[in-house]
Amino acid sequence: MSEKPARRQRLSSAPWRKITGRIGQDAIIDVTMLGSIGVGKTTLLASMYERFGQVIGTTDLQVTPTDRKTSVSLQGYIEDLRRIADGLRVQGGIQGTGELRDYAFDVGRKGRAPLFKLRFTDYPGKYLLNPDNSDDEKLQRALERAHVILVAIDAAALLERNGRYHNLINIPQIVTDEIKRMLQVRMDRLIILAPLKCETYVEKPPGAQELKAKIIDEYRTLLNYIGSGELRERVGCVITPVQTVGSVVFHRLEEDPQHLNPVFEFRVKAVGARYAPLHTDQLLRYALRFVVNKYRDSDHRGVMRAWWERAMGTDAAMVEAAREFAAGCKSDDGFGVLQSHPYLDGQ
Numbered sequence: 606m607s608e609k610p611a612r613r614q615r616l617s618s619a620p621w622r623k624i625t626g627r628i629g630q631d632a633i634i635d636v637t638m639l640g641s642i643g644v645g646k647t648t649l650l651a652s653m654y655e656r657f658g659q660v661i662g663t664t665d666l667q668v669t670p671t672d673r674k675t676s677v678s679l680q681g682y683i684e685d686l687r688r689i690a691d692g693l694r695v696q697g698g699i700q701g702t703g704e705l706r707d708y709a710f711d712v713g714r715k716g717r718a719p720l721f722k723l724r725f726t727d728y729p730g731k732y733l734l735n736p737d738n739s740d741d742e743k744l745q746r747a748l749e750r751a752h753v754i755l756v757a758i759d760a761a762a763l764l765e766r767n768g769r770y771h772n773l774i775n776i777p778q779i780v781t782d783e784i785k786r787m788l789q790v791r792m793d794r795l796i797i798l799a800p801l802k803c804e805t806y807v808e809k810p811p812g813a814q815e816l817k818a819k820i821i822d823e824y825r826t827l828l829n830y831i832g833s834g835e836l837r838e839r840v841g842c843v844i845t846p847v848q849t850v851g852s853v854v855f856h857r858l859e860e861d862p863q864h865l866n867p868v869f870e871f872r873v874k875a876v877g878a879r880y881a882p883l884h885t886d887q888l889l890r891y892a893l894r895f896v897v898n899k900y901r902d903s904d905h906r907g908v909m910r911a912w913w914e915r916a917m918g919t920d921a922a923m924v925e926a927a928r929e930f931a932a933g934c935k936s937d938d939g940f941g942v943l944q945s946h947p948y949l950d951g952q
Contacts, residue, residue: 841946
């Protein structure tokens with residue numbers, strides 16, 4: 606074995622890591638989508654990207670796409686969302702991704718070298734239903750390494766016709782089983798339950814509360830699982846209803862006799878209504894609140910780096926950023942923490 610690989614192996618071992626911090630792949634904090642075909646995973650990713658600047662605000666922190674390809678791809682998705690709002694009637698959302706794809710962002714203080722990478726993984730929803738796909742091994746790695754798990758939930762499928770199509774479209778049992786397998790790998794995680802296409806149901810507080818109660822009821826098996834034993838200590842869970850377009854509402858549902866291919870149609874709220882996403886920042890606030898505090902964990906960045914960052918004011922900047930993210934988090938109108946975690950509370 607050559608000298609360099611041997612040295613790298615020594616530095617990545619647990620005792621050295623506590624001193625030097627994580628390097629290479631270990632320095633990446635992962636966010637992975639979890640959801641079936643057409644529920645809106647790619648739409649959610651695009652809407653989050655658009656809100657980075659708003660959420661970061663005046664904090665001394667920046668989240669920047671690592672490469673031009675990421676910027677161009679996500680900007681294209683945003684333009685697709687704008688075109689959806691320009692139509693009078695809509696079926697579904699933007700075209701989902703056709704392959705497993707990583708979107709990487711550098712996170713650090715403004716105008717300085719990045720401290721770590723934030724990696725979002727998106728994939729075709731059909732992969733969850735077809736374990737024989739060519740990218741299944743890559744998908745399993747992406748799921749197992751995820752620190753933040755975004756569970757995309759089609760709100761119309763959950764609520765319309767008394768939830769007749771919830772199991773067909775949102776596949777809650779498959780999602781729950783997948784999360785159980787992910788949690789076999791010991792690490793701190795945040796699960797974000799994100800109801801999408803929910804504009805119709807959250808216009809007024811009673812509707813938002815009804816949506817939240819329905820999700821808690823339908824995902825009770827998952828919530829009970831993460832709320833017991835030692836999982837209770839290392840898994841947090843929040844709910845964040847997201848209006849990725851904002852100006853469209855549920856219109857009608859076309860059903861086939863076998864109830865296997867429902868078509869959900871949406872329409873703009875009013876003629877001339879424009880793209881107006883709402884609360885897409887909330888998902889980011891909760892995620893970044895968790896991610897920044899996770900990075901500040903001394904085991905993740907190491908004693909030496911933690912000392913240096915305190916001396917340079919970087920640690921204080923991250924503490925302030927996490928505090929601002931938390932201050933902007935909603936806890937009413939259907940939002941809230943279902944299971945807390947130290948990285949959500951701060952350190």
